[in-house]
Amino acid sequence: MDDVRICRAERDDLPELLALLAAVDLPPEGVEEYLDGFMVAWDAEGRLVGAVGLERHGSVGLLRSAAVSPGAQGSGLGLRLTSELLAAARADGVEEVVLLTTTAQDFFGRKFGFEVSGRDAYEGALACSPEWNLPRCSSAVLMRLRLTAG
Template structure:
């Protein structure tokens, strides 16, 4: 199963998957699908991940694997695929917010950081500014770094 570029036809399933995984989806619109990757299975979407571009920084968001498809490496595959997409787009640093998966990202090269470390362009995204709770952990990783596993 390889990540594919999402299309607007995936929009409803992406939102449903995020809802099932208790991730923010209210702020998503069709144009976000341009920077989403999905994993398709016979039963529908097994996973998704998204990127919001903000100059040379990016917000990694909406990494979700369907509960029945977890722990076989799909989360890792999606993460590496969106990092590659971001790198190709000239993004030099990724930021993310997570309430439940900081350990998952930590072993993949992401370090916690204060929200104030994120550039204004990232902090003004809807997810950053108003959707994720203040208690969410902010993490960051430079792209092209060799610190990941």
């Protein structure tokens, strides 16, 4: 994975990004709207092989669309993408990051210290989030990580 380059997503990346999300069964809703908060990973052949996004809602960021193409999974790319996204969020003044997951609770918990929490506290902050309001996400586990002390 050393030859994989990670950078901010650009508008032209959208079709490939949506194709990746479809390949790993993650929702496309809101991706275009929040594209500025996405990072993408390119392999040496110029294929988009990974992505992760942050929807910014005030001081809270909703981490979403963590995706690595099936052929590239298990090589540390998901870790790299998530680490870079969290570092950028911290630098941008995001105080807390939350996410919804049905498939990767251990990944975010063991590797990054996200803790399971309830949805209720975030209903207000995330009411406008396209992902938050998807029926398929209503039963997902919410996890949270504070980026600032307090």
